[in-house]
Amino acid sequence: MAGPRCASEVRPAAFIAVFWAFFATGSSTAQVPLLIWSSDGLPPLAVPAAGHITSHDQLTSYLTAAFGHSPHTVLLFLQDKLSKDDFTVFGGVFGNKQDSAFKNLEAALQSSSSSVTLPALEWSGSSAILTLLQEKLGVSPLLVDADTLSHLSINTSVSNLLLINLPYCTGSHKSCMEVLHNNDEIIGKVLNIMKAKNVQYTAIYTGLQPSRVIPETSVSDQSVGRSLLQAADTVREPIMFNVSGAPCIMLWAQNLNVKLSDASAWIDLAQQTPSLEGSICNGSNSQLVLTYTSGLTLSFAMTRRFYRVSARNWFTLDSVQLQSNGLTASYTGSRGIYAPAEYSFHCQSVTNFQNALLVPNNTNQNTSQWKLNFTDFQIQGFGLANGTNFSYASDCAGFFTAGIWMGLLTSLLMLLIFVYGLHMIMQLNTMDRFDDPKGPSISVPQSE
Template sequence: MAFHKFFLPLILAVLGTNCGECAEFVPVYMWGTNKMSEHVPALHKISEDSFKDTLLEYLKDDPYVLVFAEHTLSPEDFAQHDQNGETAFPKLYELKKQKQHVTYKPYVQNPIGAIKQLDKDVTELSIASLLSTSDVPKKNILIIDLNDAKDDEQRFHMLKRHDSDIVSIYKDILQQHKNVLVIYTAHHTSWVAPEEVTHRKLRSLLQEPAEDKEDTGIIFNKDNVLLYLTSNGEFSSRNDSKKINITKDFEVTVSGSDNYTVSVKHDSDDLEIEIVITFSNSTRYWYINSIATTYNRQKIVLKVSKDYFAPFGFSYHCGGFNLTNERRDISLLLPGFQIQPFVPNATFGDAYNCVGFTSVPIWSGLFVTFILLLIITFGLTMMMDIKTMDRFDDPKGKTITISATE
């Protein structure tokens, strides 16, 4: 019982705080007949409670509150222009020239909710129903819903039409009430952009493509072996050079518990190629022992570097995986090559790349920097070795005589 009395209000308070943080921030454009004290917030964004306190100060003079609520609105809508350089709110901007007291708050949290929390009678109407009748509710707060977008209407033209309707309704209300406060805002924001980067941006070496790009690669997954190519390979011999269309069906042969042999085939009318990759493992690493191709029923062993390895749980990746035989008359190119044997699940681990951390551009930059430092050091040393004069002639005294030994 004590648990519920103590912890339940605390949990509800935390949940309420989180929901408040998740609320959207929308712009608020306010003007009125009476002078409004401009409150400069300490933060860039104004919370719902702070905006409610501001409204309570404005309501001390008991004005007629007229609220125009768009479905979506953002500060970017106030900044956009058409081809003629005109904004979507020319009449709202003219209110400043008409000596109306205008204030603008670009980011306010849930202003409609703050208005409804005021201890005032609230009436909600659509813009269409208000324009069709001349009777205006006499309640303290009138919220007019501007969600009347047409199917073939652009957003810029819709906002411009609303701009004209807002000023027209305001002038009609002004004839009935001497003290009027008008608020133009929205329920949701129309421009959504992430404010904080919640993940690190890494150079992707895995088979997963970027979000805005379609992955056209080929991925193989069979018997705890993963193989990936960004596109079809290319086989070149002394006589011809042909693209090879590798199918997604490939064979895996396991000899014992440590060795794998992967066989990827390309079979066409004029070319038959089989790529055989053999793996072995040690205590902590796995290695590519050999890669061979079968070209027109003739086995060709390709040169394999000792650097084709990775720790367990990691994959090996090379953007341009190009292998040749000893005589260099046959070459095999596998673009975006990535492979990993002994995979516990169906996903690639972090990749060991064939290009080391100190690549050719990095070495070039270090070499140029070293030469520059050497030149600067030599110049400073020569400047520090310059000896200045320490004896000067006195025109009224005896002439200084310097011997050859000095």
């Protein structure tokens, strides 16, 4: 990682040299490089030890300091794939600058007032960088290209996030060298347009995902083995409420994200340890109350009922309540959060704002502004006979999706056409009388 550098101190070869130096150390399997340069300055960043992997939290902290509260225009060059290997293989690392596929990128780093290089940024998902920039700038991205940008009027009094998508080689039609060279030409055109418009900007170049997975190399001479097992991440235990020592309610989620306003950041309650005081459980009603030290309270109310149509007991998630500073927002799960009473309920995404399974119970301002987003969510309020394990999960994803229905209806239509055609062919009959060409011809007498 390199800190801010003055334009007079940066040489074109130094950009590639930074990456070459970091290849002398071990590297993780999920990393993408990230380059930041600006025409109006960036805050300083200390240079860490070689081989350091920049975490998502460290990047978040730096971008907070970089963008602050004043408006910024950010150019995000987002390539489909990118790894450090791309710079070492296609960057002219052997001294031949004519072979470099990143000439315009090197020139931009050299001419910028300051720049920051992150050779190894922890990769946590294809949309992580874009989502982070949206939160820091408070604007949605605008997808542009060089031609569109040349005719675009940029309002510098507000923040702007301009997204430029760049492809990556697939091995089917173009070599990686040619694709990266074309991408570099696009970067050069975009920067020249911004210079012609006299707009101050901050540019970021990174990838949606790594282009290569690099095996991790150990740099320690100490014996590993058991220490690797001890250092391995353990799976977080589910939240469990017990009655008289017996499990009664169980909940697990990868993320329990809540957001109290458009300007505030997401809060992941799954990373905190809650108090279960106030939770209740019996044969027909269960309520799990999660109280956190941050002042937030999240509660889930479930009911067990017998339905005559199916002749079995079902449980439903009747309401989800979020409380903060004496204010309450309540949502119902009547749109699809239900399962047989002896099952658990699982859904990959439970939200109240997009494909919402949580519907507001009232129309107060808190209910409309607060946002809930539960990822890999699973809950069970009844029939926990397996102790610390969930019962069989009833998933929210239906089997007959829109695509399956379209395929079935199209196949049925084609089958009907085939049957109709076959029926028409079966109805064809051959003629039972034919003209005999060898028989006597018909003579027609003519009268005088």
